[in-house]
Amino acid sequence: MLLEVDKVEVAFGGGIGGGPRKLALRGVSLGLPAGRPSILAVVGESGSGKTTLTRLLLGLLQPTAGVVRYGGREVAAMDAAARAGFRREVQAVFQDPFGAFNPFYPVDRMLLLPARRFGLADSRAAARALAEAALTQVGLRPAETLGRYPHQLSGGQRQRLMVARALMLRPRVLVADEPVSMVDASLRATILQNLFDLHAQHGISLLYVTHDLATAYQVADRIAVMRHGEVVEEGDAEAVIHAPRHPYTRALVAAVPPPDPTVSWGLEDGLEGEAPA
Template sequence: MSLLEARRVRKVFGGGLWRRARVVALENFSLVFDEDTPSFTAVVGESGSGKTTLARLLLGLIEPTSGEVRFRGIPLRSLDRAGRRCFLREVQAVFQDPYEAYNPFYKVDHVLELPIRNFGLARDRRTARALIEEALAGVGLRVEETLGRYPHQLSGGQRQRIMVARALLLRPRILIADEPVSMVDASLRATILRSLLDLHRDHGVSVLYITHDLTTAYQVSHDIVVLYRGGVVEAGRVEAVVREPAHPYTRLLVGSIPLPRPDRPWRGERVLGQPAGLLPLGPRFCQFLDRCPFAMPICQQEVPPLFQLGSERAVACFLYRDQPVLSNDDLADLLCKRTATSN
């Protein structure tokens, strides 16, 4: 049984009275979190690929234009009060900018005390204090250096780790981490990512790690989904996708990672060859067409479906049109079953 699932979700912004331009932020996206088997999935892509839109849809902060996000089989918009309360406890988030989660007029203690009070996690102040100290220790923070201070008195890394500690308090079933380490220095990234891994391994929490950093995604996740302009271009087991990328865009991402070798200059996007240039476009076409050196006539006429490459992954590219076609729902179920088998 699925705990949280997105089925054929599409989100379009604009098109109203004052804003006539329409932007498709997410297209036909499906993802499943299993009730019994925790997963650690990374969603990667450059800015504007739809990553944050996906996070907001899964959290119920915005509604899809079409498709559904369901919690235990019930659409989020149809949850009753008890179901909504359960959803808010079991599906937690850590966002890119932790400062936005704080009220500058309250000490940081307030962020940790509020969920304890709202969800009745402790019977008295002593028990609540013990829970807070345990959560802070779990993310590498010392109580005497953290509590009693205002948000502006802490570093960005400390504020971010407090938000992870807050998630630890609630013992959620799913944690959606949207760029959780992009605003902290390199020395703290490992600490925060270790906290996410511990939450997954020790407490059975499914983690959706949203990032533009392919390196950290490779280090911590089991599966990976690559987004480009709102659509899935490649997905599957992280080792297969990163070590042998199949889609030209995934190759671009992997090839754009600078290597620590002074004798091998970084070539950036040139690892793909020359872009395809300006081509006459029909109403439906491959979104990567204008940057792809392998563009073919069919790429100008149709949107590539997902083609299955063995049992490990799928890729949306006509270079693999001799392979079986997968729907986005099929891919979501395939990843969910593969995670259950590997665990």
């Protein structure tokens, strides 16, 4: 596996003042395969453990039990050099990216610093050109974005900034937690297309967390369905949508509205047939 969690458990609370102990993940094994780059969508209701899973995969949280591995190596046991490689190669787009920004610096830093540090640009001008191209790709105007502080941007603009950063850095793996949750419908399709192009053109593997089964089906090779901290079903996207095995997955599929005929989602082949009478 390229990036995986292996029988991980995450417990919150239970300490002094921590409230009752709660298992956010219970025995979850999931991953992106090595070899051919792929897209794994993780869907599930609010509180099912999706963000907790992404924080584990990014090395931001330690599991209470089980192991997180990148390239077959346990992330927690990596030496400094391996960890630097992991940090460079596995990038994130967060659900609510406010916490990912340093409030004291203009947002330029988020793009310009890694461009220089990771050797993508050998001059300030080259870094700026890369940043401007990436911003334009996600529908942000460089002149109206560079020079601003995080709080001067909307949630959707911050989210797009993170996608722009990912476009620019071209990681091996992108972990995207609700990457378009704060963006309106018209932009959503464009940004998802950006992410898909990153995968298709640059061989980036993507873990895509979403509430939205329709876009999961649209972009993913495989879909994992989470509920109450467990993976209740995982498989080929086609199979999970058209022949769901778990009752919860069946309920999710049945709840997807019929496709809007004015929007091409590639869903014309029968999702509406699964809707309840």
